[in-house]
Amino acid sequence: MMKQKEANPREPIFHIVKRDAIVWWKAWLIRAAAIVAALLVSAVLTVFLTGENPLDVFSSLIDGAIGTSRRFWFLIQNTAMLLCVALAVTPAFKMKFWNIGAEGQALIGGMATAACMIQLGDKLPYGVLLPLMFIASVLAGSIWALIPALFKAKWNTNETLFTLMMNYIAIQIVSFFASEWAVPKGSGKIGVINGDTQAGWLPVIGNQKYLLSVITVAVITVIMYIYLKYSKQGYEISVVGESQNTARYVGISVKKVIIRTMIISGAICGIAGFLLVAGADHTITRDTVAGRGFTAIMVSWLAKFNPLYMVLTSLLIVFLERGAVQISTSCGLNDSFSEIITGIIIFFIIGCEFFLNYSIKFRDKEADKQ
Amino acid sequence: MAEKTAIELRNITKTFGEVVANKDISLTVNRGEILSVLGENGSGKTTLMNILSGIYFPDHGQIFIDGEEVVIRSPKDAFKYKIGMIHQHFKLVDVFSATENIVLGLKEKGRYNIKDAAKRVKEISERYGFEIDPFKRIHEMSVSEKQTVEIIKVLYRGADILILDEPTAVLTPQETQKLFAVLRRMKEDGKAIIIITHKLHEVLSLSDRVAVLRKGEYVGTVITSQTNESSLTEMMVGAKISLNIERSEPVNTEDRLTVKNLNCVNREGVKILNDISFTARSGEILGIAGIAGSGQRELLESIAGLQKVDEGEILYNNPKTGLQDNLRDKTPMQIRELGVRLSFVPEDRLGMGLVGNMDIIDNMMLRSYKKGKSVFLERKAPKDLAEHIIADLEVVTPGATTPVRRLSGGNVQKVLVGREIAASPTVLMAAYPVRGLDINSSYTIYNLLNAQKKKGVAVIFVGEDLDVLIELCDRIMVIGSGSVTGIVDGKTATKEEIGLLMTKSVKSGRGEDAV
Numbered sequence: 001m002m003k004q005k006e007a008n009p010r011e012p013i014f015h016i017v018k019r020d021a022i023v024w025w026k027a028w029l030i031r032a033a034a035i036v037a038a039l040l041v042s043a044v045l046t047v048f049l050t051g052e053n054p055l056d057v058f059s060s061l062i063d064g065a066i067g068t069s070r071r072f073w074f075l076i077q078n079t080a081m082l083l084c085v086a087l088a089v090t091p092a093f094k095m096k097f098w099n100i101g102a103e104g105q106a107l108i109g110g111m112a113t114a115a116c117m118i119q120l121g122d123k124l125p126y127g128v129l130l131p132l133m134f135i136a137s138v139l140a141g142s143i144w145a146l147i148p149a150l151f152k153a154k155w156n157t158n159e160t161l162f163t164l165m166m167n168y169i170a171i172q173i174v175s176f177f178a179s180e181w182a183v184p185k186g187s188g189k190i191g192v193i194n195g196d197t198q199a200g201w202l203p204v205i206g207n208q209k210y211l212l213s214v215i216t217v218a219v220i221t222v223i224m225y226i227y228l229k230y231s232k233q234g235y236e237i238s239v240v241g242e243s244q245n246t247a248r249y250v251g252i253s254v255k256k257v258i259i260r261t262m263i264i265s266g267a268i269c270g271i272a273g274f275l276l277v278a279g280a281d282h283t284i285t286r287d288t289v290a291g292r293g294f295t296a297i298m299v300s301w302l303a304k305f306n307p308l309y310m311v312l313t314s315l316l317i318v319f320l321e322r323g324a325v326q327i328s329t330s331c332g333l334n335d336s337f338s339e340i341i342t343g344i345i346i347f348f349i350i351g352c353e354f355f356l357n358y359s360i361k362f363r364d365k366e367a368d369k370q
Numbered sequence: 371m372a373e374k375t376a377i378e379l380r381n382i383t384k385t386f387g388e389v390v391a392n393k394d395i396s397l398t399v400n401r402g403e404i405l406s407v408l409g410e411n412g413s414g415k416t417t418l419m420n421i422l423s424g425i426y427f428p429d430h431g432q433i434f435i436d437g438e439e440v441v442i443r444s445p446k447d448a449f450k451y452k453i454g455m456i457h458q459h460f461k462l463v464d465v466f467s468a469t470e471n472i473v474l475g476l477k478e479k480g481r482y483n484i485k486d487a488a489k490r491v492k493e494i495s496e497r498y499g500f501e502i503d504p505f506k507r508i509h510e511m512s513v514s515e516k517q518t519v520e521i522i523k524v525l526y527r528g529a530d531i532l533i534l535d536e537p538t539a540v541l542t543p544q545e546t547q548k549l550f551a552v553l554r555r556m557k558e559d560g561k562a563i564i565i566i567t568h569k570l571h572e573v574l575s576l577s578d579r580v581a582v583l584r585k586g587e588y589v590g591t592v593i594t595s596q597t598n599e600s601s602l603t604e605m606m607v608g609a610k611i612s613l614n615i616e617r618s619e620p621v622n623t624e625d626r627l628t629v630k631n632l633n634c635v636n637r638e639g640v641k642i643l644n645d646i647s648f649t650a651r652s653g654e655i656l657g658i659a660g661i662a663g664s665g666q667r668e669l670l671e672s673i674a675g676l677q678k679v680d681e682g683e684i685l686y687n688n689p690k691t692g693l694q695d696n697l698r699d700k701t702p703m704q705i706r707e708l709g710v711r712l713s714f715v716p717e718d719r720l721g722m723g724l725v726g727n728m729d730i731i732d733n734m735m736l737r738s739y740k741k742g743k744s745v746f747l748e749r750k751a752p753k754d755l756a757e758h759i760i761a762d763l764e765v766v767t768p769g770a771t772t773p774v775r776r777l778s779g780g781n782v783q784k785v786l787v788g789r790e791i792a793a794s795p796t797v798l799m800a801a802y803p804v805r806g807l808d809i810n811s812s813y814t815i816y817n818l819l820n821a822q823k824k825k826g827v828a829v830i831f832v833g834e835d836l837d838v839l840i841e842l843c844d845r846i847m848v849i850g851s852g853s854v855t856g857i858v859d860g861k862t863a864t865k866e867e868i869g870l871l872m873t874k875s876v877k878s879g880r881g882e883d884a885v
Contacts, residue, residue: 230746235739238728245722248676249714250736251702 016358027356034352038345045344052331061341064326065319075315075322077210080217081276083314085292086299087217087224087307088268091261092145093297094228094305095241097152101163103293104170105144105266107286109273111174112140114284117193117200117277118181129200134274141270142263144170149262153255167293171286178285192282202279213279220268225307237261269293302350320345374401375437376531376562377422377453382431384417391417392428395588397581399531404553404563406573406594409583410606410808411779415566418583419533422564423455424448435531454524455533460516464509468502472523494525498555501548513661514545521552532556533564538572540662543836543869550576568606570599571837582606607809615816615841617860618824623651625687626828627673627797632682634672642668644852646682650797650828652689655819657843657860658832659868665852666832667717670799674714675702686710689796713795715787717802717832719779723786726775730756730767733774734789759788763814780811787818798822799830804838816842836865850874 043054066072085102092099116133124132148162183191194200205211228234240247240257247254276288299317303309324338377399384392392414399405409415420426422433424445432439435451442448448455462471469488488504495502500518508516517537524532534553538546553563553576567573573580574594582589582605589605604610632646643665650656658666671677673684675697684697688709695708705712716722724733734752742748756770763784767777774782783803790798800819804812819842823829833839839846843860848871856871 232739232745232747235732235735235747238732239725239736242725242727243721245718246725246736249674249702249716249722251675251704251706253701253703 016360019357019359022356030352030355031349034348034355035345038348041348042341042344045340050331050333050337052333057327057331057341060326060330061320061323063330064323067326071322073208073210075318076214077280078322079311079315079318080210080214081272081280082292082295082299082318083310084217084220084272084275085269085289086296086303086310086314087220088265088272089293089296090224090300090305090307090310091228091234091237092265093300095237095258095261097149097258097262098160099145099148099163099262099265100160100294100297101145101148101166102265102269102296103289103291104163104167105141105269106273106276106289106293107167107174108144108170109137109141109270110277110284110288111170111177111273112136112270113200113274113277114190114193115177117282118190121194121197121199126199130202130278133200133278134271137270137274138267139270141268141273142266145262145266145269146259149259153258174284174286174288189285190283193284195282200278201282202275210280213275216271216275220271221307221311224268228305228307233257233260298346316349317346375399376401376403376435378434378437379418379422380432380434382418382421382428382433384414384421384426384428390586392421393586393588395431395583397588397591399562399564401530401562402557402560403579404557404565404577405591406577406580407564407566407583408568408570408573408580408602408606410568411806412585412808413583413606414586415583416535417586419455419535419564419566422448422533423453449527449529451531452529453531453533454527454529456517456520456524456535456537458535458537458539460520462508462516462519465507467505467507468511468515468519468522469504471508471519472526476527490526491522494522498525498552498559500552513540514542514549517541517549530560531562531564533566535566536568537565538567538569539834542661542872543865544873546572569835570602573602574599584608603809615813615838616820617842617844618820620651620654620823620844622826623653624689625649626652626689627830628683628685628687629669629673630683630685632669632672632684633680634668634677635680636668642852643672646849646852646854648847648854648857650830652796652828653823653826654844655823655829655831655842655860657839657846658830658849659836659839659846659872660849661872662834664849664872666849667801668852669849670714670716670801670830670832673697673797673799674712675700675705686712686797711793711795711797713790713793713798715783715790715798715800715803717805719782719786720775723790724774724782727773729771729773730760730765730785731770733785734759734792737789737793755789755792759785759792763788763818779806780808780814783807783811783815787815791818791822795822795827797828797830799832801832802834803831805834836868839868840865848872 039058046052046054046057064071065075085106088105089099089102113133113136116129116136120129120132144166148157148159148166151157151162152159178190179188181190182188202212228237236247236252236257239250239252240254244254247257272292273289277284281288295317299310299314302313320342324342327333327338327341328335375398379398380396382392382395383390395414395418407415407418417426421428422442424442424447427443433442434440440451442451463474466474469484469491472491473487491502491504494500500522502515502518502522506515508519511519517540521532537549541549553565557563565577577594579591579593580597580602581591582602584606592605600610627650629649630647632643633641634643636642646669648656658669660666668677672679679698682698686695686697688695690709695710697705697710700708720726725736731749731753734755735747735749738752739747753770759765760767760770765777765781765784767781774785777785787800787803798819803815807815819829819831831843840860840863845857846860846863846868847857848855848868850872855874858867858871
């Protein structure tokens with residue numbers, strides 16, 4: 001026995017084994033456990049760092065997200081907007097085209113909307129203006145996405161850097177026009193566009209300012225789900241993403257698929273920009289998209305590129321964000337603290353993916369078996 | 371000669387998660403002996419040797435060297451016990467010379483002196499009969515020369531227990547004979563040699579004893595002189611199987627595909643195909659032999675429309691219309707639209723022929739998803755096809771919705787070949803279709819190819835095992851560095867003849883052009 005021990009000095013205490021497949025309830029159990037663990041860690045940290053009662057902190061988190069009807073609708077609208085951008089990046093990511101330019105694509109779409117509102121607001125009837133704004137945003141977003149796609153298809157440029165750079169160009173363009181069209185001149189801010197006439201504002205239905213935006217995104221979600229799963233183009237995206245060699249082998253034109261998919265990706269970003277400007281802000285600043293172009297990547301990955309799951313992941317992230325803002329005001333903690341809690345929770349949720357794919361085996365257990 | 375045990379393995383067990391790679395394996399190797407470790411893919415040969423060379427650590431079991439128990443925790447420990455492993459994939463620095471590669475990483479006392487090192491390299495090679503230029507750079511070397519460098523590298527470090535992992539897989543028959551001569555000389559010098567292989571005739575001609583593994587378990591060791599191919603196969607597979615490949619006489623052959631003066635360069639601008647001309651006939655299997663990387667892949671890919679052709683013609687005689695179509699510069703889609711039923715089983719199964727993460731049904735669709743005007747996919751026919759292939763070819767899978775990457779190599783290949791045959795091709799090209807497959811799966815594939823031949827399909831088969839090529843093919847075209855070096859009749863060809871053609875070099879291009 002002693003000898004055996006000596007012969008195996010390097011045998012680790014546990015080792016990691018890849019799971020073949022996991023039953024659905026186990027997967028959800030692990031995810032739930034991750035959230036509980038995240039809350040526990042944040043609670044301990046809260047007490048340790050601030051001395052606040054962790055339950056208070058959590059209750060203000062929930063209060064901040066859904067405490068009032070206004071907050072609730074704000075949560076829903078924010079979720080819808082994040083989801084919209086996430087839906088946009090999903091086909092590109094599924095194709096392994098790392099489009100991190102959704103921020104710029106959405107912003108330039110919003111810029112197109114704002115431009116139409118400012119320049120044509122008093123010249124065109126509402127029924128013409130609104131569709132025109134929509135089309136302009138879709139076009140602007142697609143063109144912003146098409147440029148890196150063309151370069152990728154033609155010269156195999158690195159799409160990550162290219163799309164990232166396009167973000168900065170979009171931001172600077174918005175900055176430029178913000179001072180060009182500033183009201184009052186020199187303030188550097190456009191302010192509320194057509195505040196008096198409400199020309200180009202998205203119509204309010206059911207007495208809810210955001211309802212139309214939410215419905216639009218819901219429709220896009222369903223369409224995207226069907227497109228990716230049941231359409232021939234969606235199938236081509238999967239094949240190109242999995243293996244470009246296989247795509248070539250069966251005669252799929254990789255270039256064509258890249259360009260087509262990026263146009264779709266950019267178009268949906270354009271819609272997001274349109275909804276943000278015409279449906280919510282009624283103005284444009286360089287922060288209109290507010291980092292959603294990047295957060296959307298996380299939403300999409302977390303949901304494993306499934307548009308229906310993305311509803312949940314975007315809701316979770318927005319819920320945490322909204323709640324965190326409330327924590328910092330009601331508990332008198334500074335902004336960073338709420339970010340820390342958000343970070344912990346997301347870390348645990350992403351981390352639990354590991355346990356979904358791998359299981360851990362301990363040495364003693366195995367020895368017992370034998 | 372007194373038999374002295376060099377290595378003894380006792381009850382070695384190694385598991386990777388659920389998979390038991392080695393289970394209770396015990397074997398011995400004597401000094402002055404060549405031991406073959408024989409087994410099919412996945413039988414645990416390489417795992418066992420990696421344990422010996424310190425790459426893996428066993429879960430259980432003991433290793434004795436010269437009668438003393440040792441712990442081999444790392445390749446460094448293995449060197450300490452004078453164990454040297456020659457891997458299947460070479461680990462050499464391309465821009466360094468042979469000697470520089472050999473001394474790389476050695477911590478010798480005194481000043482680094484490349485001339486002395488080269489002298490020692492020379493000594494070693496003369497002693498065992500290697501042919502090597504110590505100052506030649508790796509990138510200028512042939513595969514067999516690179517292997518020689520790898521072997522000298524371990525000898526230089528003083529190894530007297532050598533492990534060779536499938537050393538002949540990349541060699542021509544002549545090079546293999548040379549290697550065997552060297553190994554025999556080392557054996558006489560008292561070294562213990564372990565050679566991993568699955569080629570039976572090599573086992574019989576080279577080794578003194580054969581240890582057989584099957585599915586991670588040790589089946590037994592036999593003395594080579596007291597055994598034969600069929601009993602070794604039986605030990606390896608666990609059942610008696612016939613090792614004969616049927617070859618029917620081709621009937622009603624007609625020219626189906628004619629390739630004329632095909633030339634192409636690869637992405638680096640290196641000429642990879644040089645004036646290739648041949649004809650593939652219906653109802654016939656045309657074998658293609660050659661050292662790996664001689665242009666086989668580029669040839670098939672240019673016919674399939676995947677490789678840009680610089681010069682030449684690829685003519686297809688359409689049996690339906692009687693017309694001749696030129697397939698050159700056409701994409702796979704355009705070739706299909708012409709009504710050319712060309713099926714292709716590429717070398718890289720999961721990287722080209724199939725999508726690993728997709729299930730069997732979605733992989734069936736790869737060729738046919740475009741059918742019909744609808745923008746939506748039609749999954750009914752692919753599902754039927756998938757179930758049909760699973761049943762007909764006895765694919766072992768939990769179901770049609772299992773991702774193909776979860777299947778074993780043989781089953782992956784059955785799915786791929788099954789799909790390509792289902793398209794009822796007139797030309798079927800298969801590149802290394804049995805690579806990595808166990809004996810039973812290999813014979814399933816041979817039978818499928820033969821069945822296609824009988825149906826009147828022009829089959830093009832790129833193979834690496836010359837014995838199989840000679841048994842299966844009606845004609846064998848040999849290519850060497852991108853040129854056709856000969857086309858021989860499968861019924862009369864010998865391995866030696868093909869081997870010579872494989873290394874024969876053809877003066878580049880048409881002679882007149884050079885003037």
